[in-house]
Amino acid sequence: MTKYESLVEKNNKVICNTYGRYPVDVTKAKGSRLWDLAGREYIDLLSGISVANLGHCRDDLADVMAEQARKLVQVSNLFYQAEQVECAEKLLATCGADKVFFSNSGAEANEAAIKLARRYMRTVKERDAYEIITLEGSFHGRTLATLTATGQTGPIKDGFGPLPEGFSYVPVNDIEALTSAVSGKTAAIMIEMVQGEGGINPLDHDYVDGIIALAKEKDILLIVDEIQSGLCRTGKWWAHQHYGITPDIFTSAKALANGLPMGAMLATDKAAKGFTPGSHATTFGGGALVSKVSSKVLDIMTENKLDERAAELGAFFMGEANKMKDKYPGKINSVRGLGLMLGVELGFDGSEVFTKLREKGFILNLTKGTILRLLPALTIDKQDLVVFLDALDSLLAKMD
Ligand SMILES: Cc1ncc(COP(=O)(O)O)c(C=O)c1O
Structure with missing residues (x-):
């Protein structure tokens, strides 16, 4: 039994059955990266569902926490x-x-x-x-x-x-x-x-x-x-x-x-x-x-003017995703969002694309069965978005 399988077995014994979880365990996080028990690295485009807007486990916040916890x-x-x-x-x-x-x-x-x-x-x-x-x-x-x-x-x-x-x-x-x-x-x-x-x-x-x-x-x-x-x-x-x-x-x-x-x-x-x-x-x-x-x-x-950064990165992402919409007619219905609150609505059931993206190491969300929802950290490197867009492009190219 892998560490992951053992964790899932124990989880199902002791945790109320309310969540449909991703088949991923997370043991460590930093910035826009997550790692599982097997040491696999993921690019986090969800930030704990818009929670870690500054990225995970920052030293400056850890210092404030530690100091205040003693006071x-x-x-x-x-x-x-x-x-x-x-x-x-x-x-x-x-x-x-x-x-x-x-x-x-x-x-x-x-x-x-x-x-x-x-x-x-x-x-x-x-x-x-x-x-x-x-x-x-x-x-x-x-x-x-x-x-x-x-x-x-x-x-x-x-x-x-x-x-x-x-x-x-x-x-x-x-x-x-x-x-x-x-x-x-x-x-x-x-x-x-x-x-x-x-x-x-x-x-x-x-x-x-x-x-x-x-x-x-x-x-x-x-x-x-x-x-x-x-x-x-x-x-x-x-x-x-x-x-x-x-x-x-x-x-x-x-x-x-x-x-x-x-x-x-x-x-x-x-x-x-x-x-x-x-x-x-x-x-x-x-x-x-x-x-x-x-x-x-x-x-x-x-x-860090993260409002402006979110606007810039969001505009970049939406521009690129819209180009992909034109490139693959019918495969993307719409690209929606404001800043880094982003949705790519596929023209078909999104489960396969969503699963394949996770297998390639991208953590995001699938809403309403067709909408890829991204809520990346506002501090995310632009290159991480580029890598994701490339991965989505190559998956869409292969879909009938
Ligand atoms: C718009 C909105 N309102 C309320 C909530 C509920 O927040 P919480 O899960 O912290 O209770 C959420 C959580 O996803 C949300 O997105």
């Missing part, structure tokens, strides 16, 4: 902590929000956003408005409320009922459908600017303008889920900045501490009034260790 890790939110305040200040400097609530994951950040929108309507606006309208194809998390907010059906939701009330769904980029869905019970519209799990779909600019006008007219809140799209990934700090908007509430997680669990809900002063002491809390959120690491992450992103 203060976590004491709960009963106490003021300078590390948390410093991190919030740095985060707020990147956007138009005024206040932060720190959580431990994306789903919890979205839970906080949904709770804040509802409580803002009840306590500030004194309206019995609680409904959250989300988009079909969206993904917002796996807790009961965020799972319900997720605009998908099927196994993701089956067997978990009763699901919380107060959520409805509308098709993407259809302002009329959204306008008809808004009622006196609506508290907020919740969107991803670029649907990630939904297959890398950036929203139309006209549609977003329509949402802003509608939210203003009906006096309802706009929540933007930036958990996958945020933190320089799309070529700006936040994907909503491509649309020139300031959401009332938006959420972040994933890359916030480059791999340590951390999430954040950010709100304008207006919306943040919905929370008062005791209305929402977490034991771990914004602890000193994760906050210190996150502050360093934000510094590195700023100092």
